[in-house]
Amino acid sequence: MQYKRPAMHEQSIVESLLALALENAEKAKARKIISINLVVGDYTGIVDDAVSFYFGFLSKNTIAAGAKIHFMHVPGQMRCRDCDLIFPLQKRDFRCPKCDGKRIEIVGGRELYIENMEVE
Numbered sequence: 001m002q003y004k005r006p007a008m009h010e011q012s013i014v015e016s017l018l019a020l021a022l023e024n025a026e027k028a029k030a031r032k033i034i035s036i037n038l039v040v041g042d043y044t045g046i047v048d049d050a051v052s053f054y055f056g057f058l059s060k061n062t063i064a065a066g067a068k069i070h071f072m073h074v075p076g077q078m079r080c081r082d083c084d085l086i087f088p089l090q091k092r093d094f095r096c097p098k099c100d101g102k103r104i105e106i107v108g109g110r111e112l113y114i115e116n117m118e119v120e
Helices: 008-027 048-058
Strands: 033-041 068-074 077-080 104-108 112-119
Touching: 008 033, 008 048, 008 112, 048 068
Parallel strands: 033 068
Antiparallel strands: 033 112, 077 104
């Protein structure tokens, strides 16, 4: 069996998320971070397992050690600039399913933020 290493871009993202979580926990005078609810858009390319892996490694010796990460996924959404229809992207077809327009923009699915945390 071949071991597949998690993607490196998740490491820098987790470093930032952990720093933000620790900063907010400190402001709240928390002794421990129990769980983190993370909102992740489908278009971010974030892999849950890689985030969990790096979080477990990077949070050692912090008040976030052992915290559970709960992932809430936001589907990708596009909007047609011609007819205003909001729709999910289907099979890399960058055309509006209603008017066949090609002037579309991403309006959902790029989210990546901490929704809330449970602390002691």
